[in-house]
Amino acid sequence: MSYPRIFTGPTLPFLESKAFETIADTVGTHPKSILYLGQQEHPREETRERWQTHGPSACLRVDTFDQVVSDCYERDQYKGRVTHIDRPLLLRLVELGVEHIESPTNPFHIGKQFLRSGLVGAAEDLYTNLECAGLLSPEQMGSRLSDEGFERRADHVEELAEAIETARQEILADELPETYRTERMHHVATMDTDLETVRPAVEAVVVGGFTRFDQLEQDFLKRVAATWPTIGLLPKQTDTEKTVGIDTGASRALETFRELGFSMEHYRETPSTSVRARRRVTEGLYRHPEHTPRTDNIDPNLLDLTYTESETVPEEIRSVAQKIRHHLASGVEAGQIGVVLTSPTEYANAVSDIFDAYNLPYALQMDLTLSETAVGEVIEAVCDLSREPRSVDTLLTLLTNPLVSVSDDNERLDYNEVARVARQVEMGQLETVLSQVDETVEAEIEPILDDATALSTADLESLPDRVDGLLERLGVFTKLETDEEFSSAFASRESSARSRLDRVLETVALTASASKPEFGDSVDRLARAISTASLPQTGHEAEERILICGLKEAFLREFEHVHILGMTSTHFPSDPAELSFVQPIYESNRDFGQSDAGAEARYQFGGLMASDASIHLTGPQRSLAGDPYVEAGIFTELHRLIDLSEITNESESPPGNQEDVQRAIGSRWAGLSDSRTHALIDAAAEAGTFGEDQHSQIESGVECAASRADPILTPYDGKLSPETIADVYAATEREPYSPSRLETYAACGFKFYMSHVLGIEAPDPLTREPDPGARGSYIHGVLEEYYCSLQSSEGEPVSPHSDFNERQAQLLAVAVSQLDNEFDEHPETAFQDQWLTSVLAGLGTPDTNPHYGPEQKNDNEHPVARGLFYRFLEHEFEEPARTTARPTWFEARIGQPYDAGTPLKQQPAVIDTSQGSVPIHGLIDRIDTVPGTDPTQAVIRDYKTGSSVPGETDALLGLNFQLPLYAMMAEDALPKIETVGAAYYQVSPPTSVNSRNGQITSQQMAAYYRSNDVDVPLLRYSYPYFETHAAFRQFIEETTAERLGELVGGITDGRFQPTVLDPSDAGCRYCDYAHVCDVRPEQRHQTIEHIDNEELNVYVPPLARGHGTDDVVEVE
Helix, strand or coil: CCCCEEEEECCHHHHHHHHHHHHHHHHCCCCCEEEEEECCCCCHHHHHHHHCCCCCHHHEEEEEHHHHHHHHHHHHHCCCHHHECCHHHHHHHHHHHHHCCCCCCCCCCCCCCCCCHHHHHHHHHHHHHHHHCCCCCHHHHHHHHHHCCCHHHHHHHHHHHHHHHHHHHHHCCCCCCCECHHHHHHHHHHCCCCHHHHCCCEEEEEEECCCCCCHHHHHHHHHHHHHCCEEEEEECCCCCCCCCHHHHHHHHHHHHHHHCCCEEEECCCCCCHHHHHHHHHHHHCCCCHHHCCCCCCCCHHHCCEEEEEECCHHHHHHHHHHHHHHHHHCCCCHHHEEEEECCHHHHHHHHHHHHHHCCCCEEEECCEEHHHCHHHHHHHHHHHHCCCCCCHHHHHHHHCCCCCCCCCCCCCCCHHHHHHHHCCCCCCCHHHHHHHCCHHHHHHHHHHHHHHHHHCCCCHHHHHHHHHHHHHHCCHHHHHHHCCCCCHHHHHHHHHHHHHHHHHHHHHHHHHHCCCHHHCCHHHHHHHHHHHCEECCCCCCCCCCEEEECHHHHCCCCCCEEEEECCECCCCCCCCCCCCCCHHHHHHCCCCCCCCHHHHHHHHHHHHHCCCCEEEEEEECECCCCCECCECHHHHHHHHHCCHHHHEEECCCCCCCHHHHHHHHHHHHCCCCHHHHHHHHHHHHHCCCCCHHHHHHHHHHHHHHHHHCCCCCCHHHCECCHHHHHHHCCHHHHCCECHHHHHHHHHCHHHHHHHHHCCCCCCCCCCCCCCHHHHHHHHHHHHHHHHHCCCCCCCCCCCCCCCHHHHHHHHHHHHHHHHHHHHCCCCCCHHHHHHHHHHHCCCCCCCCCCCCCCCCECCCCCECCCCHHHHHHHHHHHCHHHCCCEEEEEEEEECCCCCCCEEEECCCEEEEECCEEEEECEEEEEEEEECCCCCEEEEEEEEECCCCCCCHHHHHCCCCCHHHHHHHHHHHHCCCEEEEEEEEEEEECCCEEEEEEEEEEEHHHEEECCCCCCCCCEEECCCCCECCHHHHHHHHHHHHHHHHHHHHHHHHCCECCCCCCCHHHHCHHHCCCHHHCCCCHHHHHHHHHHHHHCCCCCCCCHHHHCCCHHHHCCCC
């Protein structure tokens, strides 16, 4: 019998059986050792069980190339495993190498910037790929690339390789001689010692599960095939000399086998009728119709193949969990079920969460990054909390991590207290939140933040101990060792993650002697190392558990049922984008190239389709934001061959938990008549399923669930009848409107309904000091009174520029005089004193300003501490003073929203719209005018004291109305003016001062802010959207009036449905009513379509339709 040989056929398990049968005939049933070379994730126990029909399982050893090569290397060189450079250490060497590249023309040169993980990955990929091509020194890499015609790139790559080698010599000088995988592979492929000498027991070799071999693997495989009887296994759906169609993903492996002299034999088996038909379909994928078997005579219903469409990814996973519950109830063993994730990164955590909720036994086996684990998330959160600005979100991410328990009794810290306070204070200000929480909670959190901050100053050598100490404080180690509530899959993954973290920290510490501080501190380097670290697969069996894995892992196994999730182009694997520098290198020669991820994934999918398992395909229709997904290319190809509509069904399976029951009842309601549904509920009540007092509640609840499951708007989606709207929100109550209320309605009708119709207000801020509203009111009041004090009469234009010392004395006098009025009811605290210093620092003198701050001055004789008001004055002198506009009206009141400000008009402004006249009232913070113009040019300014300020696009795309409505209101109250621009004036303590935020104007009315000669009313940084003043005026007079009419029309008609915006655009995360809202963003596009088709009087912001500014607003 001649060797080497390659067996091809439909599936790897089938080919393994054929190979073992052949080898048993060659070496007998009791060989000393049969060596099986497979991938890291190879299912070893399954392979051993197949061998057991031919000989004792102890005779078969399943190893990877690396394991065998390392063993041979160690036996030949007598060096242990501690001499191996693993991937974490290789990444550290690459990081150091890139940091030490000196040539500024080298694409990997970073100057003084921090090295990002993406560039590290690209450099490591290039370096490793070239080494795997047999180029083991910088000189060899440079020479080979020059031969390929890449002279300039050759110099850059050689410099990179030399820098990596220098780093290796420097940081490993005192260690044992460390070796790369490629060096060991080259040594074993070329050593003088025979392989039989170092592995004397081996009598035959099987090689299976590969789609490609790099050059060094080919060299080693050549030596293996020359030493022992060797059989290669390559699943292949077509009996052809070359790979075609779906098999092209394995073309590299077949070419290698043929080049090494393997003779090919194709095997077929006699499967069931359904599997035989499915293999015909698989054989036709990606092939010309003339060369494929007929599929038009195949009944899709006999393929043992289904496709389920779900609304979103969570719905998709739930439908799979329900089906698996059904499999298990039908007697299928858990170990016979495979769940294949086309995109493990997108699906893994969600699948784990939902399978835990369904109490399903499962095991994860797939490539995961360390940052995707709970351990990794803890470290990433700690790194983020070590530096400013520190966010509440990051702290909550840390505190809600399942491994974190801060208190001594191993209980979770009350993060709900932090979340509750965070909703009631200014967003993003962690210090503010901590000052308001319970003192016990604050006392537990502060040491964590202190320890996190200390990490950035720790030296690299002490970093592992510092991190271990922090993890100990957070209770991570205790949770991992003692918590029995975790699923076995979670516990196993996190245990592996902890081991990987230890190794990453060890390699980071090793770089201490060669790392340059200017390229990043300890936290920077730790965060980068975490983002590039991955968990090695073990290949251990899942025992009697459902296996959750990727395509490449499932392809190697046998199942009874296979569920393949994520059949969309977004989730199905494709080739990653490469740096433009390396792309030509990879494309020039297959020796250098990376794997073709898309082709290999299709090949592995084909292997699953050809298996004996029942195949269940699933896919989401749209993202959680409501954006539609496009089906995967492989799915489109299946469509070409068979009519998938006959095997496609909507997500529907037996309920697996309480939530499923509720959803199931609601979904079925819509398909029945009212009389039928009422009869069913009545029958259930009569049978004693629930009490009479629950009858009406259940009837209403089920009807509500059914209605909200449909994108069509119903009374359960905030549609009030005319009678109801007249009763609860009559015109006398809702008019006049205010710009802020209208903005609330534009973003979300439900939020408007809760706040303004029902009057359910958000809880008052929890505070021992003045809340953000009071502080903002103080800043507004001071700035109004400051300019009013400079006027001799109302409406007199005031120059922002004058003697600076006089102006700051005036501003200080106003600010101090208003302190008692605003904050008299609040006690003085250290936190309040700190805030006042951030506002008042630097004004006047230390003698006249109780919150002056440090008395020192800088080289320019400015105070070293300059608070908000000082910076406001500087900005007024530097920018507004250089324009033609002059501050004129302050807290300009139109109508009577409050008894405050300067009244411009006692009655509300009346704005004409297509749906009638709309009365609006409000206070405009500031109106600047241009003296001597006719009509008088005006600029609207609205002070913003918070950290979040709307942008120009928010107004253009129909989210923000404050500035354009203020423009219309000012013109109604002051008939002789014409607004030429409007902007938010950010005055946010301690240092944020900018009069150009969210500015809407025209290019004719704004000059670049650094221009010397300015003869227009506004300054700009970037070009305004409108090119001409006429286009700007059209937006104010026509577009805004039209949108205003739509807004008021929706309110008048009682349309208070949840938002149709993307949740991030609507601000859903921080909404005070999120816990009672049933918004379904995945349906938003269908809801908008329903609104349009039915011509409902509902305002839909252009942004919600996916429009850009060019789609809805004229430029000129």
